[in-house]
Amino acid sequence: MDTHDVLSVSEVARRSGFAASALRYYEDQGLITAGRSSSGRRRYERGVLRRLAFVRAAGNIGLSLQEIRDELATLPASRTPTKADWQRISRHWRTRIDDQIAALERLRDGLDSCIGCGCLSLQRCAFSNPGDIASAQSPGAAYLPAQLRRVAPRR
Amino acid sequence: MDTHDVLSVSEVARRSGFAASALRYYEDQGLITAGRSSSGRRRYERGVLRRLAFVRAAGNIGLSLQEIRDELATLPASRTPTKADWQRISRHWRTRIDDQIAALERLRDGLDSCIGCGCLSLQRCAFSNPGDIASAQSPGAAYLPAQLRRVAPRR
DNA sequence: GCTTGACCTCAAGTTCACTTGAACTTGAAT
DNA sequence: ATTCAAGTTCAAGTGAACTTGAGGTCAAGC
Numbered sequence: 001m002d003t004h005d006v007l008s009v010s011e012v013a014r015r016s017g018f019a020a021s022a023l024r025y026y027e028d029q030g031l032i033t034a035g036r037s038s039s040g041r042r043r044y045e046r047g048v049l050r051r052l053a054f055v056r057a058a059g060n061i062g063l064s065l066q067e068i069r070d071e072l073a074t075l076p077a078s079r080t081p082t083k084a085d086w087q088r089i090s091r092h093w094r095t096r097i098d099d100q101i102a103a104l105e106r107l108r109d110g111l112d113s114c115i116g117c118g119c120l121s122l123q124r125c126a127f128s129n130p131g132d133i134a135s136a137q138s139p140g141a142a143y144l145p146a147q148l149r150r151v152a153p154r155r
Numbered sequence: 156m157d158t159h160d161v162l163s164v165s166e167v168a169r170r171s172g173f174a175a176s177a178l179r180y181y182e183d184q185g186l187i188t189a190g191r192s193s194s195g196r197r198r199y200e201r202g203v204l205r206r207l208a209f210v211r212a213a214g215n216i217g218l219s220l221q222e223i224r225d226e227l228a229t230l231p232a233s234r235t236p237t238k239a240d241w242q243r244i245s246r247h248w249r250t251r252i253d254d255q256i257a258a259l260e261r262l263r264d265g266l267d268s269c270i271g272c273g274c275l276s277l278q279r280c281a282f283s284n285p286g287d288i289a290s291a292q293s294p295g296a297a298y299l300p301a302q303l304r305r306v307a308p309r310r
Numbered sequence: 311g312c313t314t315g316a317c318c319t320c321a322a323g324t325t326c327a328c329t330t331g332a333a334c335t336t337g338a339a340t
Numbered sequence: 341a342t343t344c345a346a347g348t349t350c351a352a353g354t355g356a357a358c359t360t361g362a363g364g365t366c367a368a369g370c
Contacts, residue, residue, distance in 0.1 A: 097263045
């Protein structure tokens with residue numbers, strides 16, 4: 001079924017869990033590459049599965065396809081990534097995840113303090129203060145990291 | 156500047172931090188309401204600022220506009236929400252945030268274990284296992300709650 | 311009386327990450 | 341020989357959450 005370590009679209013789709021259309025899209029976007037058979041069909045090297053697993057994992061921590069492509073570009077295209085490669089990337093991801101967690105914790109704490117103080121108006125509440133009201137003593141809406149945040153555009 | 160406790164679009168935009176176009180959109184979507192002046196201009200009651208702060212906060216924890224509308228609908232439209240109203244909602248949000256944090260922590264732990272074990276292939280790694288490889292001993296990609304997850308469609 | 315600026319409506323555009331559909335070719339099996 | 345599944349390209353559609361643009365109204369200030 002697998003002639004020469006080369007995979008068809010449907011095989012890659014099945015084994016990666018991505019739809020064939022997504023694979024074509026990713027190729028279009030430069031995240032993966034594929035060779036062609038004599039009749040024009042895509043032929044994937046097995047390494048593509050590693051890249052796709054990477055894509056999924058990166059997506060799971062909230063990276064955009066653009067960012068994923070950039071990060072994939074830092075992995076040497078052909079050879080299997082070294083431990084150093086992986087550690088560099090995972091440090092990056094780890095930081096990102098930590099930031100997200102910290103942001104959510106701040107959000108939760110803000111919510112808790114809102115319950116505690118019973119400030120129902122939400123207007124002077126640090127939890128969602130968008131810069132309303134002259135008494136801007138709160139730190140503003142700096143609870144979430146950019147990717148999660150929906151902030152009042154400053155002024 | 157504020158005649159009779161009534162606010163213009165630009166005032167609400169400034170004080171809520173939402174663009175005027177967003178305010179019109181939210182009205183269209185039934186998240187807020189506005190009266191009209193004799194010449195057809197929007198006239199907002201001050202309460203709209205509370206609702207908008209609510210919208211922003213809810214958006215920050217990842218609720219869709221649809222969900223926000225549903226939750227706003229559980230607040231009695233006219234009167235100021237009671238402490239009980241707020242506690243019911245905030246319990247809901249609190250749970251949601253906790254889930255998100257827990258999901259990210261699992262993701263981080265998965266990442267850490269990947270660094271530890273040096274499994275560069277990402278293929279049998281629980282961190283991003285998309286269901287590839289017969290040795291499906293890992294729990295699958297159940298790391299993130301639905302809203303954050305990008306899972307391999309099962310089969 | 312005229313310009314300015316704030317406002318109005320409604321349709322269409324934007325971004326992201328894909329999916330869907332139409333129209334066509336290929337390789338293998340019956 | 342024909343039928344079928346699997347593949348191809350390219351254009352257009354999807355949905356969420358808005359924004360932008362065109363074209364028009366209205367009240368106030370000079």
